[in-house]
Amino acid sequence: MKLFKCTLMAIALLSTQGIAQTAGAPLAPKDSAVDMSLSELEVAAQHLKDAGIATKRMLEGGIFSVNVRHIQGAETALQHGRISEVWIIREGSGIVATGGELVDKEAGSGPGGFRGSAIRGGHERLIKAGDVAFVPHGIKQTDSIVYLNIRFELRGEDL
DSSP, X not given: OHHHHHHTEEEEOOOHHHHHTTTTOOBOOSSSOOOOOHHHHHHHHHHHHHHTOSEEEXXXXXXXXEEEEEEOSOOEEEEOSSEEEEEEEEEEEEEEEESSEEETOEEOXXXXXXXXXXXXXXXXXXXXXXXXXXXXXXXXXXEEEEEEEEEEEOOGGGO
């Protein structure tokens, strides 16, 4: 599981604007389905681009959430404690970094999370529109990338 934890190394934007866009999302129902149309996702992505913010939470489920993200440039290096993610790349491309260790490591915003100035010794790869990635956590560089981000809390045995 240590390899799994290392894979959770990430880069994430920690701006107050980005965080503010995760509040107020509709709660996920327990007894029915929720559909998100392509046009809703496109409108959310355009809003992020126009407003210069990174994240719009589309659905809040307590131990999971569905978000639309737009990143330009690089993000702050992050290691999530109990969170993992699936990314569905909608447009653009970027270099993602996973694994390795955080440089200048300090406590992050969530339980068991950390942030740093960079990732040392990680694995870098290109992700692009159409790709689906499990547990990549960090856009190291991009001109522009839009992706659906499905976050979920890990169980004790997954840590």
